[in-house]
Amino acid sequence: xxxxxxxxxxxxxxxxxxxxxxxxxxxxxxxxxxxxxxxxxxxxxxxxxxxxxxxxxxxxxxxxxxxxxxxxxxxxxxxxxxxxxxxxxxxxxxxxxxxxxxxxxxxxxxxxxxxxxxxxxxxxxxxxxxxxxxxxxxxxxxxx
Numbered sequence: 542x543x544x545x546x547x548x549x550x551x552x553x554x555x556x557x558x559x560x561x562x563x564x565x566x567x568x569x570x571x572x573x574x575x576x577x578x579x580x581x582x583x584x585x586x587x588x589x590x591x592x593x594x595x596x597x598x599x600x601x602x603x604x605x606x607x608x609x610x611x612x613x614x615x616x617x618x619x620x621x622x623x624x625x626x627x628x629x630x631x632x633x634x635x636x637x638x639x640x641x642x643x644x645x646x647x648x649x650x651x652x653x654x655x656x657x658x659x660x661x662x663x664x665x666x667x668x669x670x671x672x673x674x675x676x677x678x679x680x681x682x683x684x685x
Contacts, residue, residue, distance in 0.1 A: 564630075565617045565618075565630045565631050565632040566629070566630065566631045566632070567631070567632045567634070568581070568582070568583045568631050568632065568633050568634070569583070569634065570583050570584055570586060570590070570633075570634055570635045571583075571584050571590055571593070571635075573595070576629050576631065577628060577629050579620075579628060579629055579640060579641065579642065580599075580640075580641040581599075581629070581631065581638065581639060581640045581641065582595075582596065582599065582638075582639045583631075583633035583634060583635040583637065583638055583639075584596060584635050584637050584639065585604065585612060585635045585636045585637030586612075586614070586635050586636065590635070591637075596637075596639055597669060598641070599639035599640060599641055599669065600640070600641060600642060600644075600664050600665055600666075600668070600669055600670065601639065601640040601641075601642055601647075601662070601664050601669070601670050601672065602637055602638075602639050602669055602670065602671050602672070603618065603637065603638040603639075603640070603649050603651075603662075603672045603673075603674060604636055604637055604671065604672070604673045604674070605618075605633075605636050605637075605638075605651055605653065605673075605674050605676070606636070606673055606674070606675050606676070607675070607676050607677075607679035607680065607681075608675070608676065608677040608678060608679055608680045609680055609681075611679075612636035613636055613653055613676060613679065614633065614634050614635050614636050615632065615633070615634055615653070616632070616633060616636075616651045616652065616653045616674075617630065617631070617632045617651070617652040617653075618630070618631055618632075618633065618638050618649055618650070618651050618652075618674075619649070619650040619651075619652075620640065620642075620647060620648070620649055621647065621648040621649075621650070622645070622646075622647060622648075623645060623646040623647065623648075625648070628647075640664070642664035643664065644663070644664050644665060644666040645663070645664055646661065646662075646663050647661070647662055647663070647664060648660070648661050648662070649662065649672060649674060651674040651676075653676050653679065654676075654679070656676055656678060656679075658674050658675065658676055659674075660672055660673075660674055
């Protein structure tokens with residue numbers, strides 16, 4: 542009986558940890574944060590946010606867009622290294638995800654309304670890479 546209780550407790554702890562690992566960290570707009578050792582920010586709504594000089598310091602800018610080139614917010618993004626290891630999983634309430642990543646190859650997987658789109662990219666040593674993740678099935682304006 543004790544062995545069964547211990548096994549149940551261990552299983553519950555394992556499932557709770559797995560559920561926590563599978564959930565995305567929600568990020569507010571225009572506030573740089575650090576997650577798992579990576580500095581990042583969500584932004585891109587409005588001219589003032591798009592022209593904010595702070596964002597040029599981020600070597601990677603990922604934009605989420607629908608089929609009519611309209612920006613999409615509330616997209617869950619997973620960033621993976623070249624070996625496929627998940628580095629971060631976040632949900633942005635803005636259409637741009639900015640990341641400070643070391644120069645290397647990465648993959649972004651975006652999920653919006655149960656649609657998953659992905660793109661491979663390289664974080665540059667200088668400048669800013671612009672990666673657009675499109676969801677062509679989403680045609681209405683606003684997209685949210």
